[in-house]
Amino acid sequence: MTGWLLQTEHLTKRFGGVTAADDINLELPRGEFHAVIGPNGAGKSTLIGLLAGEIAAEAGAIRFDGNDMTRLRADRRSRLGLARSFQITSLFAEFSALDNVALAVQAHAGHSFRFWKDARRDRTLREPARAALAGVGLEARADTRVDRLSHGEQRQLEIAIAIATGPRLLLLDEPMAGLGPEESARMQDMLRRLKSGMTILLVEHDMETVFALADRVTVLVYGRVIASGEPAAIRADPAVREAYLGEQEARGHG
Amino acid sequence: MKAALAFLHKQAPGFLFEPNTGLIAAVLALLALVPLYAAVAGDPFALTLFTRIVIMALAAVSLNLIMGYGGMVSFGHAAYLGIGGYAVGILWKEGLGSGFLQWPVAIGASALFALVVGALSLRTRGVYFIMITLAFAQMVYYVAQGLDRYGGDDGLTIGNRSTFHGLVNLNDNTLFYYLCLVLLLASVYLVSRLVNSRFGLAIQGARSNERRMRAVGFPTFRYKLVSFVIAGALCGLAGALLANQTNFISPALMFWTRSGDLMVMVILGGLGSLFGPVIGTVTYLLLEEALSRVTEYSGLIIGPALLLVAIYLRGGIEGVFRKAAP
């Protein structure tokens, strides 16, 4: 067995003429907080989709905990301990916040061919779900329908759902997208708390968060990894500054 | 289509109406008192009409499970009415009149057909799903037309209602009506248990956001398939009842317009509302009956008209199409 929790080898995906993932080799040791940055359209969401099993790789391999899972379906990968959040909020809109999280718990509590008992009264589902909600500070909103939550609350719920599956690897796709400064700060706190217990791959444009939390940073441009290393090295890398960070700073995001 | 359905869902429960407790109680009281009225007023036709309504409501309840809760817009649900009915008719013709045989066969054959159709269609989406379910239903329709031994195009008159060896006598129309009503209420109860169970939440989750369901670890296909089979089986029972009521089966049982009628009944009553299909069916079939006394084109008018009215009341056609365009 290798020391890596996640490895990709030559991972490649094209959309027509666009190469969204171009020969990507990543290695994440257990417990690492790994950030992926890059301009819009660089292929960051595609990478998460490939890892989560939503997008089929054209070439290359993905190994999780030493086992090849390149061909596994998304739901199988989730049950092996891989969870993701979505850049564009993807929830069960007409259900309560607690229902949303309880579904994630249910998916990992054996099969769902249970036809009779009221699942909303099942404490083995509801209690872990409540705990996950509390973990993101949403316990007071447990019974609110998701489409009545604020954008910030929905982003928090995104994370709660992913956490509730009890993952070993958490893939987060721009959790701060669309958040105000205060909400961003809270999200950053939450990510810091998660950091101690889990291996995390974070895609994020918020450079302050990335450089504050990441153990290592990978920079994607046009589907290619142009740099990968410790935050300080990435910050100093001229190619990275030219391709991405300079542009960020020029726009006042730096 | 998916988006249009999502829009309809926002209206649930209750599309034309809000199926509140009062309305449900009123409809139940009405259904319970029909035989009394028929006897007192000397109007046996009322009993015949309402027996049909109750049976079709059972079919609508089964469709609501997959369409309302599961988001699977099956445009071939009448196929199960046909299969259930033909199971009764064919077995009777072959000298097997026992309901203990006929009804399980009706249910089992429908479940099996649903398993095949579901396995082949549930991986497709939107219009493709609708077209495939429709195609399978039409296939059964043409097969039935070709069954010369069982009446072919003209259909088959069934000499006897199913026998239950002295347990119940279905020739008693009042008793038969109440049996249908009990089965309808039992099916509503069954669906109420199902949709609140783990299984039910799994299929509702798949309707709401299948992508997320897979991402959190649900193999959605198998749950959808099982719900499809349960709905088929339940509708097969309705088919067996229908054949018993009319003592007649014909391919017309499963013509595509009947599948469309069932969809209208479910949508009218409110997608994903437990009693919605019952209320929708009562409304639809009573209106159809009333209109049929005025014009012979009642079927062509009423479905589209009711849907238009319903849509107009809730945001207008334009609203539907705006949301339908992704």
Ligand SMILES: Nc1ncnc2c1ncn2[C@@H]1O[C@H](COP(=O)(O)OP(=O)(O)O)[C@@H](O)[C@H]1O
């Ligand atoms: N489903 C798709 N079909 C076609 N092109 C896609 C699809 N998904 C992503 N792309 C293209 O792949 C490239 C990478 O997209 P994406 O992974 O979303 O980038 P990022 O998340 O870094 O902004 C973009 O050029 C995008 O237009």
Ligand SMILES: [Mg+2]
């Ligand atoms: Mg993205």
